[in-house]
Amino acid sequence: MTDPLTPALTANWGQRGSWTLPAYVDQGGYRALYEAVTHEPDEIIQMVKDSGLRGRGGAGFPTGMKWGFLPPLGEKPRYLVVNADESEPGTCKDIPLMLASPHTLVEGVIISSYAIRARRAFIYVRGEVLHVIRRLQQAVREAYDAGYIGHNILGSGYDLEVVVHAGAGAYICGEETALLDSLEGRRGQPRLRPPFPAVEGLYASPTVINNVESIASVPGIVLNGPEWFSSMGTEKSKGHVIYSLSGHVARPGQYEGPLGITLRELLELAGGIRAGHELKFWTPGGSSTPMLTKEHLDLPLDYEGMAGAGTMLGTRALQMFDDTTCVLRAVLRWTEFYKHESCGKCTPCREGTWWLVQVLERLERGEGSEDDLETLLDLCDNIAGRSFCALADGAVAPIMSSLKYFRDEYVAHFEHGGCPFDPAAATLFEPETATAGVGA
Amino acid sequence: MISDKTKGELREITARYPESRSALLPMLHLVQSEEGYVSPEGIEVCAELLDLTAAEVAAVATFYTMYKRRPVGDYHVGVCTNTLCAVMGGDAIFGTLKEHLGVGNDETTEDGKVTLEHVECNAACDYAPVVMVNWEFFDNMTPERARKLVDDLRAGNEVEADRGARICTWRQAERVLAGFPDGRADEGPSAGEASLAGLRLAAERGWSSGAPKPTGDAPPRGDAPNGAASNGATSNGGGGKGQ
Structure with missing residues (x-):
């Protein structure tokens, strides 16, 4: 029987100096690498397949299968690229992981690169996290100095170079093909697929791109066995994951547990919604995953459970909003974000998000009408699925889901002639200090 | 030049x-x-x-938000106003700082010290509302604390991030982002309280992932290479010793 919480990736975060090589080794670090190099690379791929690990960056694609899509070794080198561009609103698991235990990721990078026979790996980390970048740089340096990266790693004859690469502030670079363009020194704009990165990725060479948490899960799978990993979770959603609870919850934070736990269980562990209020709406995995309500508290947080409710598990970014929150204000702000972050390549997304903001602003001011609600849905229809990447789909998710559950609240804005909510009541500090800047 | x-x-x-x-x-x-x-x-x-x-x-x-076309002050102060932080108080904090500093979004104070900007989600939602100074974390902010923070920065007082190092200048931070370390990686904590919430609870209740305790010889820690990894491994003097 799996425990409600199963700290694996988070287990060493409370250790003194946890980010350093000595502390990591004292906690069992780099044992998995020793184990890995006693196996053929294909055996490692098989272990990852057997574990049932699915991508932790949002899409949930089976990691081992992704590795298996690489064409046979040819003249072109293979690359491993780690997507450490954590930027999806609400998502906040990879950044604390890399801050507290960068070596977990680095060890995962080495083993994964060995498995796919890549001799160069890149960690593409968003630029807006200075201290995380410092610690990644130091961890890679320490691993070089200890002989875990570089020439003839642990006498295996395997060579690997690892580069930490800082981005420069663009949400779209979390999309894997945009990330590759960005890593090639270009504007980060998505590519048409196929060809998929496994065939033509970085520098048109076979490339595996995985999320930080996916790669960081690999050492544990190698060291403790695929059965250990797959003993956690549900039938099709295996293993441990980090759930990130934020918003109007008593004890927000990172809670690592098996896939398939429910939000009700997690909320109990986190002390519930803040005192005197109740849950109004929440996102299962970031703002791009359609929102849910308290009706959905007992659904299993796994890939299937969320798909069954018309949403997605995404990154387990559980953002919780209580009854003081105006859903229209929340949705407008997310929409402004997507408008700002649309890379501009595809017309429906570039122009559509701009119009979505116009209509939502009018509605928020209380100057909207029923016609505007129809216009919104019509716009959403013409944006979703009509662009190169999923940013456009993400942009319409909050609008369509909020209209499904909270249409009355949209109507209330134009019947009331403005927003019926007091934004000061939703803040986490005392009202008298909150009034100063509201409406800014 | x-x-x-x-x-x-x-x-x-x-x-x-x-x-x-x-x-x-x-x-x-x-x-x-x-x-x-x-x-x-x-x-x-x-x-x-x-x-x-x-x-x-x-x-x-011009594609990337972090690249600036006008000079930035010594301290780039970013207030997260994406939905979650905004609702939890980010809008109020941003409004307070605009008024307190007398600048608008993406503007710099006359003394050249502080550039204020509202920023998108910075992956610290469990610490909302979040303020970033030169891309270092200031967690669970309030309008008062934000005012004091920018006052300290303008007065040249040493300021330490909640989960990070002593604040350097924006230009020094950009140098680290370019891949030139500044030796401050060992400053600051492993994690903040929210990052440890689940871990603390699991320890209290005796919950675990069931992973076996490591046995046998430990791999080299970086400060004392053993035979198994002595192929060119060199000591780095051990991390975690501070400055």
């Missing part, structure tokens, strides 16, 4: 990559470190080193 030393470092960045153009993002960070923004000269120098046109470099520089 881009110095000869910086030009050398820009070349050094290109050597990290199989194809030199990959160096462009870190190179632009280094240009900002030297110039305080992406200057026309910086664009020319990058273009020349990478055998690109200035237009190609400018097209990249």
